[in-house]
C-alpha cells in the first residue's frame with residue numbers, strides 16, 4: 805500500500821525490464837511488444853497441450 809508500488813515490470817517472455825511507455829499489456833501480463841506476447845502465448849499453449 806505504499807508508493808513503492810511503482811515496481812518495475814518485466815516482460816513475461818524475455819524478462820527484460822520494461823518502461824511504462826513501451827510495455828505491451830495483454831492477458832494480465834506485460835511484454836516488450838506484440839512479438840513477445842505472441843511468443844509467450846505460444847509457449848503457454850504448448851505447455852498446456854502437453855498435459
Ligand SMILES: [Zn+2]
Pocket residue numbers: 815816817818819820835836837840
Ligand atoms: Zn520481451
